[in-house]
Amino acid sequence: MTDTRWLDDTEMAAWRAFLSTSHLLERRIEEQLKAAAGLTHPQYEILVRLADTPDRQMRMTELARGVVVSKSALTYQITRLEKAGLVERATCPSDDRGVLAVLTEAGMRCLERVAPGHLAVVRAYLVDRLTRDELEVMTTAMRKTERALRE
Amino acid sequence: MTDTRWLDDTEMAAWRAFLSTSHLLERRIEEQLKAAAGLTHPQYEILVRLADTPDRQMRMTELARGVVVSKSALTYQITRLEKAGLVERATCPSDDRGVLAVLTEAGMRCLERVAPGHLAVVRAYLVDRLTRDELEVMTTAMRKTERALRE
DNA sequence: ACAGGATGGTTCAAATCTGAACAACAAGTA
């Protein structure tokens, strides 16, 4: 650990800004979703991921990877969403160990009802404040990191 | 809510990439800090903020704002760090309600010991993968959002 | 066919986070 590479001003500014902003935005989103629909952000993301799928269903593990939560957290949230009638569990045809999380009609309607308010927040604080160039640079930058982290 | 402005491909890609990456990176950092020093990321950030200060102390509320956690979460973590001997509480001279969180010598040494490994992660997955331009664009972009959220 | 090792999902205990309620103090006003 002798030769530590500290961050210079540019690097530190970028890192600090990224860190604070991601936390602040997360808090704001959580607050909006809770007030508008009694949903947490992970719960909302689960609905989105399922809705994005052709048959509105996905394996537990894949879903957990997509939403970026632990397997146990996903189990907990799916149980929660199941009780709310937004998601159902189904046995996987091709693998007896597998469990499919399936978006219900009520879940789809809930998502359609909640999405506008959520997107309004994402726009108001992030998307609408950035130029086209900034959006594109951010995407390439984030993807480099994301790719490195998914391994 | 009739006229919903959905996100186009560029916007959605940016938002998704940002979201996934921030969560993945958070997980990775948490894992590294836990393994290297038994610290959580918020705990580490508390030490950093205090160390950045001239007299290594800060009011609870200001610290909570900086680290972006709730007041109660900060109370909890400061108590935790106090038990570990890394931080002390002091009464605020100018305000009897106030509490100062003070970084101890042990806390400073702990930070100096842990920082290299932490920064190595930040570099390996984020900073070192981005060009100078990308770093600068990210900073301006993040700051616009951060500023909007701090109000 | 079968042993051995991976993978999928759940359960469990422990830690942490949040918002609401609260008590003590501050600061300005009549």
Added chain:
DNA sequence: TACTTGTTGTTCAGATTTGAACCATCCTGT
């Protein structure tokens, strides 16, 4: 001075997250 309003930090209950332990099932090579 007495009142009112706002701020500070803590406590509390409830919800959520994580990793480890676990069992069931899959898959591969022999």
